[in-house]
Amino acid sequence: MRLDKFMTECGIGSRSEVKKLLSMKLITVNGIISKNADMKIDEVNDRIEFNGKELQYRKFRYYMMNKPAGVITAAEDRKHDIVMDLLPEWVIKKDLFPVGRLDKDTEGLLLFTNDGEFSHKVLSPKSHVEKEYFVILEKDISDDEIKKVESGVIIDDGYNTKESRIGRHSGNEIFLTIVEGKFHQVKQMMEAVGNRVTYLKRVRFADLLINDLEPGGVAEVSREDIVKG
Known part of the structure; x- marks a missing residue:
């Protein structure tokens, strides 16, 4: 995988933004500063760091939110507060979307992912989730x-x-x-x-409980946390 593609999929920024970060010497590969956006890396075995912090590559990401009342489940809306605006900065938002929806006045567990196949599967009545x-x-x-x-x-x-x-x-x-x-x-x-x-x-x-997650709170989870087995 190209280094700039890896960085964008980790949510660091667009490819042009990544190139700027490379020129600023903020990215290292296995401890060595890299300036080459097209450098080939092993996303599993190579150690990639941005500003001293190691980046973990995950093709698919899963988050849970305790949705508060008064917020609509949408990726974009000019008239209302939306759940996407409640996601904290540490969440990698690239290609992220809510799984299904909760009504505006409904609270509770709402999933987010960039895994379209998983979303389709768990929302299908045939899956009996x-x-x-x-x-x-x-x-x-x-x-x-x-x-x-x-x-x-x-x-x-x-x-x-x-x-x-x-x-x-x-x-x-x-x-x-x-x-x-x-x-x-x-x-x-x-x-x-x-x-x-x-x-x-x-x-x-499915198998994921909201437990004591505070209203508006967000936590990263795994696919196995949601559907075990």
Whole structure:
């Protein structure tokens, strides 16, 4: 791999920016200052340092965010605050995008990656990847209503939801696990049994738990953290 390509894929900057850094003698290969953008390097075995810090090459990157309410899941929007603006400086943003979406008023676990194949796989209903939500409802939900939701309900567009799983936390607080992600699905599932969602937070995506990540916080994770095995 060319040195300038390696640097850009590590998120250091564009190729023209990398050339400027090379001219400033800020990049070393195996301890030797390099000025050659087209230098061939072994991205696995060579030690590349920028300004004294070793760069680790990873073709694909994965991050999790505890999305706060009031922010939309989009890569670009001129009218609203977007999740991409919450990513800290240490995140390598090159080719990064959110995996799926959470509604503006929904909080919780949102993934980011530059791995398009992985994103397509985990979002496909055929993959049966679980997403778990903590839900607070306007009023208590009965056992019969829980069974009805779990077996599948008809939502606004005439779609019959797949089987889901509900764990009761209190009378009007539940943990809902689904394997699909239609627009406003959780809200519509609750409306189908005459209830209304007042608070919604995704707490798990596949095998990855949000745990104690603070609102707006971001952490780097591995593909294996998300989907084990």
